[in-house]
Amino acid sequence: MGGHRFTYFHDGVKLSKLDRYLVCQNFLSSFPAAAATALPREILDHYPITLISQHIDFGPPPFKFFNSWLLIEGIEDTVLQAWNTFQGYGPSDSYLAVKLRHLKDAIRNWRNLAHIKEFDVVTKLKLSMENLDKIVESRPLNASELIFTRSSNQRGWLPLT
Template structure:
């Protein structure tokens, strides 16, 4: 496997025919990612040589807080629409139209995050309780015939478990964006390696400014 490379796209420049090529590179096996989760490669300026020196690094540059991620499953959960409308209508701000909109979206983001932070523990507790009900009634069914009330209770709890697990699976699917995650393989080592690989590919470790590779945080 080859980590992504920043700085220059090519590492070799031959003056004779003005040919660019990528001859220098780092290769690693998948196990290396277990100990170097933030590995990146930077092609440094070639200066007097016809080859760029390449630098392997395992540190993540701090470019501020990560962007806000809105999961599609949140829109299917109870309370999301109310939290969005309340945050949208309660905002009071000023400034130019673009500044006003940006600040308003931050206010809405804060309201959604607070709603999710409050509802997530309740959802987990609800899932745990319904699983206990199904488990208890399954044990009872091995000893005796369940009553109609108990059967209805088990059907209801089983339905709620399936609904909550489906929403959690949607979150996993959105994180991974791979087909086999739908089949419930979210706990495999390959899955976590794939997600970490996507995070490395999507991360920004620097930016090219006037031919210079800049890794300093700036505004």
């Protein structure tokens, strides 16, 4: 059952959830993808429940966009350039769909390039940390090396210069 965790809620106390439904003997064999969903309640103390007997697939979402990408340099320029440089024609709905596909492709290309850059930075930092591990086996670390090790254990990493 999807939706809410409880189907009856009154005065701030969650009371119960339906877990049994009356159906005919052959229901599950005829509708193996059947699912019950508790809908939002507005006025009642019970959540309305719907029973969907077939799987409905609306396809993949147009694209995924993670909020963390907003912190990476270049995303705003990529989106603005892709949005403003698109040229197309046709009915409004298909024009928007093609424009969003163009934007999705531009973001995917930007993300692939950003991922390569991030991977290079991480690889360099790992090599620096490995070098520091070798150094610490033979002598104590100096002040700049200690700053690097402390900063690499936190969120922001500083490369050795």
